[in-house]
Amino acid sequence: MLLLAFDTATPAVTAAVHDGERVLAESYEVDARRHGELLLPTVAAVLRSAGVDKRQLTDLAVGVGPGPYTGLRVGLVTAAALGDALGLPVHGVCTLDAIAHQARTEGLDGPFAVATDARRKEVYWASYDASGARVSGPSVDRPAEIEPGGRTVGAGALLYGLPAASGPEHVSAGALADFAVRELAAGRALLPNAPLYLRRPDAQVPAGYKAVLPA
Secondary structure, eight states: OOEEEEEOSSSEEEEEEEOSSSEEEEEEEEOTTOHHHHHHHHHHHHHHHHTOOGGGOOEEEEEOOSOOHHHHHHHHHHHHHHHHHHTOOEEEEOHHHHHHHHHHHTTOOSOEEEEEEEETTEEEEEEEOTTSOEEEEEEEEOGGGSOSSSEEESHHHHHHTOOBOSOOSSOOHHHHHHHHHHHHHTTOOOBOSOOOOOSOOSOOOOSOOOOOOOO
């Protein structure tokens, strides 16, 4: 397996190449306003660093959110275009699951939650049991409405003062790739390449128009 993974559901623009055993190359840059500008150069850089030609890839994995509409769609559209051009399967991964996987591999034990910034003073979140399996979510709520009793990792915990555990702030494509590889090896299906928006985008077509008649 040679899997290319990337995610644009958080302020991080991140991509990685995984060979089924380990991460060969990874890039991670936090810039919430430049997802569209940075993603393809980042993908090219990790392929070059890994010594992999895009025609050698066997799979793609992309973070499907939840995340803000504009940033998230950059990754989804790029994954769809690359998958179509290269004839590769595209596997969707919940971004919160990838953050949880990284937290667990970095040594976090026991139950915990992952929370990322959803703006509007809300967080995208999900909770995980002691084995790292998701038990609720993903959801979007105000920070005070997160299920009580656990520690939280992610930017949402830091931003809104939730009981925090040591862990990643944003998603890492290396962790996303490793999660995808493990799930596929275990025979578990991943998500389709479709967004987990959880709420409607800020930009909307007006529901009605004021009639203007000539005098």
